[in-house]
Structures are given as C-alpha cells and as structure tokens.
Amino acid sequence: MPRDASLLVTYDYGSLPPVRLAQAAERNGCALVFVTAGSDHAREMTPALEMLGSVVDAAGLEASGIADRVKRFEPEGIVTFSEGRIAPTARLAHLLDLPYHRVEDVGAITKKDLQRERLRDRGVDSVRFCEVARVADVGDALARVGLPAIVKPTTGAASRHTVSVATEAECAEAVTRILADDRARTSSARTTAVVEELLVGRPVEHPWGDYLAVDCLATGDEVRPVFVTSKFALAEPYRERGGYGQASTVPAAELDAARDLACRAVHALGIRTGIADVELKLTADGPRVIEVNGRLGGWVDDLSVRSGSADPADIAVRAALGLPVEPPAVSSGDRLAFHYLVLPPMSAHRVRDVRPGLYALRDRPGVDRVSLSTHRGAVADWRAGTDGTVASVLGTADTHDQLADLVAEIEGADWIDYD
Incomplete structure (x- = not known):
C-alpha cells in the first residue's frame, strides 16, 4: 500500500473516536478524508478532524456530488462508524466502485423489520414482527406478534424509545412516542416503529446481563468473530449499562454458539467487507438475534484494546483498504x-x-x-x-x-x- 493511499470516512457521531482511527491509518500508511454531512456534532468536530486528515463538507449534496468532490483523493477504501451514515456510505461506495455494503442490502442492514425478514428467509433466526406506521395499526400488529412484545424505532441506535409492552394500550402509547420523535430518524424517511416478539433471557446473577454482542469481520464470504462484549444488567426498561470483556461469565459452549450465530447473521445480511456488530439474547433455548449493526459496536475498540484482546480500529482500516486481516484468537486477552x-x-x-x-x-x-x-x-x-x-x-x-x-x-x- 503506497504511503499516499487515502481512506474515506463518512463521519458523524459513532463508535470509534477519530484519534483512534487516525492512529490506525498512520500505521497502515494511509491518509484520512472525512466526509461530513452538516450535523451539529460534525460541525463541532470539524476543527479536530482537520488536524487528523482532510475534510469534505458534503452538506446538501447528493451522492454524485460528493463523489465528484472526493475523486481527487483517489480513495482506496471507505468506511463509517456511524449508524446514520451507513446508507450514504453505501451509495458513495457504489459510485466510486469501492468495497462496502451493497446498496441493495442496506435496507436489511439498517431497518429492523427488513432485517428480521432477511434473517428469517435465510434460516438464521425467526422472530415474529410487524412494522407500524400508524397508531391505528397497533391492534393488527399485536394480532400477528402477540403479547408481551418489544416496541422500538425501525431505524436508529442507542436503545432510544425501546420498551416492552404487556397490553394494547401500552403498545399504542409506545408507538405514539416513536412516531412523534423526529430524533429517532437516521434519514429523511418517515419514522415508523417495529413491534416484535419479546425474547426472554435465561436467568443470570446480578450485575450481569442476559445478552451480549459479538463483533465480526467479514472478508468476502468468510465471516469470523473479532470480540465478544459481555453486558451488564439492563437499566429499565431496555437501556444498556455498557459492557466488559474479553473474559465472560457466559459458559464457553454458549459463547461458541453465540459466535457461530453472529457470523451467520452477518453473512445472511450480505455484509462482505469490514466489521459488523451483532447483539444476541441468551435464552433458555440458546442465543437469539436481537439485532445486527452494520458497523463497529459501541465501546468495542476501547474494551478490546484495554483487555489486550484485539485492535478493532486497525482491523477496520485494513479491511476497508483491502489489506490482509487476521482476527485475534478467540481466547486472546489477559x-x-x-x-x-x-x-x-x-x-x-x-x-x-x-x-x-x-x-x-x-x-x-x-x-x-x-x-x-x-x-x-x-x-x-x-x-x-x-x-x-x-x-x-x-x-x-x-x-x-x-x-x-x-x-x-x-x-x-x-x-x-x-x-
């Protein structure tokens, strides 16, 4: 890889600090080109981003216009660590002929209803679900899903508005909140909710959680686990309290099953380049998919590095540039x-x-x-x-x-x- 190779980063608030990304880029001999889209966070961070690489302000531009602006950097790869930038990144990658998620797979990667549909159709995991665009449709949704159920925005992150419901009235109230919250949006598309089957976790001792996350590396048709983030017990109703790793309180056989399911889920969604994060519920019948995020998971880089397990920032950069990547050993980290x-x-x-x-x-x-x-x-x-x-x-x-x-x-x- 020549020293003047460049990596496009479609930037907004996300799961990897720019400084960590810059460290990985320097080790791999590439320059960073941050493509920002005018959010408050991106504007606040622009002076810092300019110290780490080049910045292209893409606010108000269509994908073709952005592509025209960044071609002069002759990018070798493209990546994002922001949930809301996955779709724009895929469109830009397509125009520049760079490896990333295919545009036709973005819906299944970012929309929870389409994701459930894809995982079901590919035989990975089947959960009852229904997208709801109007409060008036709650009754029909519950007729398909049943009670109790989980209600969450169709797109988004950070567990915003995620809640379990035991009655139709509670479900209608939860859907009303989601439909009224413009902050739940990650694009210009209308806000909708997903009502889905409640996955019941197996009993665990406090303060440990009954779920975990597996970050996986996709290189073509091969998907391999990178890091397991074990979780703390949720704060009510369904808010994460962070995580820990690499060592877990979860038994080894259950961890193996979780890694296997996570890798199959990533492959089923069509993810063929880079790191994806899979959240899994630990049920009495084994791990079940909560959701897949088509980017590095929150806290994963920090926990991996501090536990001596892996360097996800380096893995993500190398994967985006098409360089050989070897995930860490499953038992690594002391x-x-x-x-x-x-x-x-x-x-x-x-x-x-x-x-x-x-x-x-x-x-x-x-x-x-x-x-x-x-x-x-x-x-x-x-x-x-x-x-x-x-x-x-x-x-x-x-x-x-x-x-x-x-x-x-x-x-x-x-x-x-x-x-």
Missing part, C-alpha cells in the same frame, strides 16, 4: 476491561443536584476514568436510551467478583439527585 454507564431512573425528569461523590472512585484500584456527562438542571429522560447517560466509569479488573463489587459501589455512590 485482562478484564469494563465500560460502565450510569443512567437515570425512569422516574427522573431533571437533574436537581450533582455532587463530587462519584469522583471518589478515581482513587479506587482498577478505575481508570470517571466521566460526568450531565449537570444541574439537565433533562433526564429514559426515552433517550444510552444517549441519556449521566456518567461513565472505565477500568480493569482481575476477576468477575472484583468487577461485581465495583459495579455495586458505582450504583451505590451518593452523588446525584433527580426531580
């Missing part, structure tokens, strides 16, 4: 890294007070970083999913018992009050 999110209770509406109590954890062995992401007077809303995080704690532990004790301390810390 440390237990964690990323724990503190979320407000469902009853909270606003942050009344913030005290320095949580910062005391900085002096605790195993804690590397404590970050607050809220302030007095800030809105607290469970509907925002993980975007409503009020704090995060990162670190490492030698054993799962040590990690469980630390989680108890984080949740027991007296530092925030809500109205």
Whole structure:
C-alpha cells in the first residue's frame, strides 16, 4: 500500500473516536478524508478532524456530488462508524466502485423489520414482527406478534424509545412516542416503529446481563468473530449499562454458539467487507438475534484494546483498504476491561443536584476514568436510551467478583439527585 493511499470516512457521531482511527491509518500508511454531512456534532468536530486528515463538507449534496468532490483523493477504501451514515456510505461506495455494503442490502442492514425478514428467509433466526406506521395499526400488529412484545424505532441506535409492552394500550402509547420523535430518524424517511416478539433471557446473577454482542469481520464470504462484549444488567426498561470483556461469565459452549450465530447473521445480511456488530439474547433455548449493526459496536475498540484482546480500529482500516486481516484468537486477552454507564431512573425528569461523590472512585484500584456527562438542571429522560447517560466509569479488573463489587459501589455512590 503506497504511503499516499487515502481512506474515506463518512463521519458523524459513532463508535470509534477519530484519534483512534487516525492512529490506525498512520500505521497502515494511509491518509484520512472525512466526509461530513452538516450535523451539529460534525460541525463541532470539524476543527479536530482537520488536524487528523482532510475534510469534505458534503452538506446538501447528493451522492454524485460528493463523489465528484472526493475523486481527487483517489480513495482506496471507505468506511463509517456511524449508524446514520451507513446508507450514504453505501451509495458513495457504489459510485466510486469501492468495497462496502451493497446498496441493495442496506435496507436489511439498517431497518429492523427488513432485517428480521432477511434473517428469517435465510434460516438464521425467526422472530415474529410487524412494522407500524400508524397508531391505528397497533391492534393488527399485536394480532400477528402477540403479547408481551418489544416496541422500538425501525431505524436508529442507542436503545432510544425501546420498551416492552404487556397490553394494547401500552403498545399504542409506545408507538405514539416513536412516531412523534423526529430524533429517532437516521434519514429523511418517515419514522415508523417495529413491534416484535419479546425474547426472554435465561436467568443470570446480578450485575450481569442476559445478552451480549459479538463483533465480526467479514472478508468476502468468510465471516469470523473479532470480540465478544459481555453486558451488564439492563437499566429499565431496555437501556444498556455498557459492557466488559474479553473474559465472560457466559459458559464457553454458549459463547461458541453465540459466535457461530453472529457470523451467520452477518453473512445472511450480505455484509462482505469490514466489521459488523451483532447483539444476541441468551435464552433458555440458546442465543437469539436481537439485532445486527452494520458497523463497529459501541465501546468495542476501547474494551478490546484495554483487555489486550484485539485492535478493532486497525482491523477496520485494513479491511476497508483491502489489506490482509487476521482476527485475534478467540481466547486472546489477559485482562478484564469494563465500560460502565450510569443512567437515570425512569422516574427522573431533571437533574436537581450533582455532587463530587462519584469522583471518589478515581482513587479506587482498577478505575481508570470517571466521566460526568450531565449537570444541574439537565433533562433526564429514559426515552433517550444510552444517549441519556449521566456518567461513565472505565477500568480493569482481575476477576468477575472484583468487577461485581465495583459495579455495586458505582450504583451505590451518593452523588446525584433527580426531580
């Protein structure tokens, strides 16, 4: 690969910090070209992006116009780490003849109803589901899906508005919220909801979750596991509290089954280049697919690097450039890294007070970083999913018992009050 090779990055808020991406690009001898689309986040980050590579402002441009602007960089590859940029990336890749998700597969990769349909038709996993565009259609949807059910936006990330429902009235209320929330959109398409069968997890001990994620590398028809992110117990109703890895409390045989299912799901969706993230429910009958994300999963790079397991940023760059990639050994990693999110209770509406109590954890062995992401007077809303995080704690532990004790301390810390 020549030193002046370039990699296009269709950029917005996503799962890999630009600095980590730049480090991987430098190791692989390529320059970064960030293609931004005018979001508030992208505008705020532009000065930093300009320090790491070239920036092309694509706001208001069609794919053909963007292609014309970036051709002068003679890109060797293209990638995105933002859920909302997957479809534009596929269109741009098609125009530039660069390997990425095919345009005809993007619907199944990004829309939860089409994804369920594809996984069912390819014999990977079958879950009852129904897309709902009007509240008036809730009754018909439940007649097909049954109760209890899960309701979520058809597109989107961060578990926004995801909730279980036990009655038709609860389902109608959940659908109403989704249809009224423009923030749930990742494109100009109308907002819809998906009502689907509730997957019941097997019993697990607190603070561990009854689900996990497997990030997989696709190179042509071959799909191989890269990293398993084990999860903490969900905050009500269905909000992630982060994850840990590489070592898991999940039995080895169940992990093997999860890796196998994840790789089959990625292949079934037509993903042939790069890393995809698969969330799986651990049920009494084995792992089931929650959803597949056609990009690197959240926290995966951080957890992989700090646990000594893998370097997903490097893998993603090499895959996008068409360079040989060898995923890490399944059992790699000698440390237990964690990323724990503190979320407000469902009853909270606003942050009344913030005290320095949580910062005391900085002096605790195993804690590397404590970050607050809220302030007095800030809105607290469970509907925002993980975007409503009020704090995060990162670190490492030698054993799962040590990690469980630390989680108890984080949740027991007296530092925030809500109205």
